[in-house]
Amino acid sequence: GTGDKVELPPVPLLKTNVSAYVALTQESVNIADVYEAQGFDFTGPRKYDQATGYRSKSMLVVPMMNLEGEVIGVLQLLNAKNPQTGEVIAFADDFVALTRSMASQAAVSITNAKLIADMEQLFEAFVSVITTAIDERSPYTAGHIRRVAELGALMCEVINKTKEGRFADVHFDNEKVKEMLMAGWLHDVGKITTPVHIVDKSTKLETIFDRIDILRHRFELIDACARGEMLDKKLFALNNGGGDLAAMDSEYEAFRKKHWDDFEFITRSNKGGEFMDDALIARIKEIGAHTYRYNGADHHYLTENEVNNLCIRKGTLLDDERKMIQDHVVLTKRMLEKIPFTKKxxxxxxxxxxxxETLDGKGYPSGLKGDEIPLEGRILALVDIYEALTASDRPYKKGMPVEKAFAILKSEAEHGKLDKDLLDLFIKANVHDIYRAMHPELTEGHKAVEGAERNPGSTTALA
Ligand SMILES: [Fe+2]
Ligand SMILES: [Fe+2]
Structure with missing residues (x-):
């Protein structure tokens, strides 16, 4: 047929209707002339004949049985012809068995096609469950995977419409677009193992919560200890005939001022947006090396781990945390290679x-360069970074205006990371506008996390 949807009313399952009769009884019905036959209601064919001028005469109706012996439909043949004269004749009795077996073969094919469609549907549902779980683990990345998948497929369609330049002859047929969509859905599947507190790490001291509060309490404790020491000294002086009490007060006040200055500096350094130069790092280390006495033991102001985190020069991630995040793509590959994908x-x-991967070979995990990276991988790389830059729902940044994102993408292309032709097409074809029109809920800067700072240089790693 034409592949168009068939718009016919359903046949009621009444035995007076010949197709329903065959479906219900699994018998074949062979009629020489439906206008003269008894026992069935042929008002349907008659009406049809009236409307079309056709004359229904001989009819053979056989059930379509699948391998399980279930009827999945009926096959209705009309008006057998004498091959010589062209005259309408009855269906020969020996033709019935042949038709039945052909109908069963058709039934098996239909069942197979349905099974394949069911399997594809099952797989798609499974993919959607997993990716929703990954996206939803972190409120900050929610929707990233879906948006990358949709943008990637959109880019394929844009390429299909391109009639000049490098992509003039590139065509993604429906199946390739579907494959690309799936690749988008699965591109970050490896993130399922990345600890969510690392993906979401919005300050340097954050583990599963921001340790700045612990530090605040510690600094209060240190302050209280210092005040206690000062009061002890005063009491001792008073009991022993006096001393310079005012000097003790001002010594404590001087300590107190520096102490809370230091804490304020730590609070500032805890943010990812702060760039830490050598002098600032030296100050953190110096504060960390101070000790206070509590419960009869000396303690450092900051633990080694706190110092290491606070000394992160750019962003909020330690090298090993960044590596853990980058590893998601290794896992993506390893996980996907275990799936017995169909050829398509x-x-x-x-x-x-x-x-x-980046065109200059400095990407990860394999350091592929140039032509070693497929067009599909380049498209994903482009839309992945675009999405990560402009999405407003990451802990360390607000949504970036599109123009600014383009500037960063252009610089990535100029530095030999991204495919420049693809980026030009992305911008020229207004892919971002088309996408935003498809999703009116996406506005620049929406859902921005309050007080969040950008984590420079991390976007590509986290995408
Ligand atoms: Fe990724
Ligand atoms: Fe991604």
Whole structure:
């Protein structure tokens, strides 16, 4: 047929209707002339004949049985013809068995096609469950995967419409677009193992919560200890005939002022937006090396781990935490390679596994360069970074205006990271506008996390 949807009313399952009769009884019905036959209601065919001028005469109706012996439909043949004269004749009795077996073969094919469609649907539902789980683990990245998948597929359609330049002859047919969409859905599947507190790390001292509060309490304790010491000294002086009490007061006040200055400096340094130069790092280390006496023992102001975190020069991530985040793509590849994809989807692990490769060979995990990176992987890399830059729901930044995101993407392209032609097409074809029109809920700067700072240089790692 034409592949168009068939708009016919359903047949009621009454035995007076010949197709329903065959479906219900699994018998074949062979009628020489429906206008003369008894026992069935042929008002339907008659009406049809009246409307079309056709004359229904001989009819053979056989059940379509699948391998389980279930009827999944009926096959209705009309008006057998004498091959010589063209005259309408009855269906020969020996033709019935042949038709039945052909109908069953058709039934098996239909069942197979349905099974394949069911399997595809099952797989898609499974992918959607997993990716929703990953996206929802962190409120800050919610929706990233979906947006990357949709933007990637959109980019394929834009390429299809391109009639000049490098992409003039590139065509993604429906199946390739679907494969690309799936690769987008699965590109960050490896993030399922990345600890969520690292993905969400919005300050340097954050573990599963921001340790700045612990530090505040510690600094209060140190202050209280210092005040206690000062009061002890005063009491001792008073009991022993006096001393310079005012000097003791001003010594404590001087300590107190510096102490809370230091804490204020730590609070500032805890933010990812602060760039830490050598002098600032030296100050953190110096504060950390101070000791206070509590419960009969000396303690450092800051633990080694706190010092290490506060000394992060850019952003909020330690090197090993950044590495852990980057490792998601290794895991994406490893996980996807375990799935026995059908031939149509066989490239998904390759496409998804190359979304953090860069053309200059400095990407990860494999350091592929130039032509070693497929077009599909380059598209994912582009839309992935675009999405990460402009999404407003990350802990360390507000949504970035599109123009600014383009400037960063252009610089990435000029530095030989991203495919420049693809980026030009992305900008020229207004992919971002088309996408925003599809999703009116997306506005620049929405859902910005209050007080959040950008984590420079981390966006590509986290995407
Ligand atoms: Fe990624
Ligand atoms: Fe991503």
């Amino acid at each position: 989807l066989a490239n998904i692990p390759f496409y998804a596994g190359t979304h953090h």
